[in-house]
Amino acid sequence: MEKILEFKDIYKNFAELKVLKDVTLHVNKGEIVTLLGPSGSGKTTLFKIAAGLLKQDQGQIMRADELRTGYVFQEPRLLPWRNIKDNFHFVQQNYLPKKKAASIRNSLLKLTNLEQTLDNYPAELSGGMKQRIEILKAISIKPDFLIMDEPLKSVDTQTEVNLRNLLLRLHIERNIDMFIITHDPEEAALISDRIYVLSDKPGVIKKEFKIETKKEDRTLKHDEIYSTIDEIINIFMDLVEDYQWNRDHVDSIE
Numbered sequence: 001m002e003k004i005l006e007f008k009d010i011y012k013n014f015a016e017l018k019v020l021k022d023v024t025l026h027v028n029k030g031e032i033v034t035l036l037g038p039s040g041s042g043k044t045t046l047f048k049i050a051a052g053l054l055k056q057d058q059g060q061i062m063r064a065d066e067l068r069t070g071y072v073f074q075e076p077r078l079l080p081w082r083n084i085k086d087n088f089h090f091v092q093q094n095y096l097p098k099k100k101a102a103s104i105r106n107s108l109l110k111l112t113n114l115e116q117t118l119d120n121y122p123a124e125l126s127g128g129m130k131q132r133i134e135i136l137k138a139i140s141i142k143p144d145f146l147i148m149d150e151p152l153k154s155v156d157t158q159t160e161v162n163l164r165n166l167l168l169r170l171h172i173e174r175n176i177d178m179f180i181i182t183h184d185p186e187e188a189a190l191i192s193d194r195i196y197v198l199s200d201k202p203g204v205i206k207k208e209f210k211i212e213t214k215k216e217d218r219t220l221k222h223d224e225i226y227s228t229i230d231e232i233i234n235i236f237m238d239l240v241e242d243y244q245w246n247r248d249h250v251d252s253i254e
Contacts, residue, residue, distance in 0.1 A: 001028040004067060004145060005050065005179055010059035012045055018202035019045050023059070025196045025205060027145075032171055032178040034188040037198030038236055043181045044074060046203070047149040050179065064145075068095065070138030072148035076130040078122040084133060085118040088140055095141040108136045112162070128155045135163060139170065146178045152187060164191055168215055185232040189225045190218050197235055206235055 006026040012019045019042040027033045037043050048054040049061060051071050063069075078087050085105070092101035109115040112132055122130055131154045138146055146167075152160045168191060170176045182188055188195045195209040209232070213224045220226065 001030070002064070003027065003062065004029050004064040004177060005147075006060075006062040007046065007049070008060045008062070010046070010049065010061070011057045012042070012049065012054070013057055020056075021202035021204045023198075023203060023205060025208075027177060027179045029064075029177060030175070031193040032167075032180065032191055033194050033196070034180045034182055034192040035196050035198060036182055036185060036188045036232060037203060038200055039183060041198045041200050042203030043183070043198060044149055047074075047147065047181050050147050067145050068141065068143045069145045069147060070141055070143035072135050072138045072146065072151045074149040074153065076122070076127075076134040078130060078133065080122050083119050083121050084114075084125075087122070087133070088137055091137050092140055101140070104140050104142065105136075108140055111166070112136065128159060131155055132159065132163065139176075143176060146176060146180075148178065149181045150183065151180065152182070152184070160187075167191065172215070185229045185236075186220060188232070189228045190220075191215070195228070195232070197232060 003026045008024050010020050010023040023046065025035065035043055035046065045054060049056050079090060082090065088105045089101065092105065096104070106115065109117065114129065114132060117125060117129065117133070135151050138148070152163055155163065164187065167178065171178060180191070189211065192211060195211070197206045198204070199206045209228055211224060211228060213222055218225050
């Protein structure tokens, strides 16, 4: 299969703090791949390396040539001095004719019940609304590939379901491939073709999961999805240094 993104033997330190150690993973054309790990495991560091915002200390990163890539950051990167319409224009102007860009922007906002925000400024919107717009901005350039850092972290449950379904539709109907960084095993199992689980610092790949169930057939009650989530949670529990202490003393808490 054709690889569109590959990390090979990636190491990254910040002074004495070892963040990533020998991380190797890849995304094939036609896939949604997630990187799953606990808070502080180096996930965002790897995202920044993928986005070209950080340089690895060792190892190689490969990206497919001429791949139009949209990025979704963990914290929305909206220009506070521009309204939402102009924030979209800022990212779309290098990719699409003005009329086409406006049509896509308006369709996305209407689809997610945000069409009324065009004239608003970021400070006037809730955190969840800003996060939705951050995702829509990345989609609005008609990307071939999306790289996203915790895209559904700050939205309510119903919005999370709606956005996840939108991402799946884009993947299936428009062949948009995705690399998603998350801390949520359920999100990963419901959307991914493959999942990499990252340990705590220094981040190393603990296990790779491949999910065979068709995306449209996945529910939390499906045997493969349920067992995958359960195994991931068990890996997470093993990574928590004080878990044994907490388990042994839980009965003493009144």
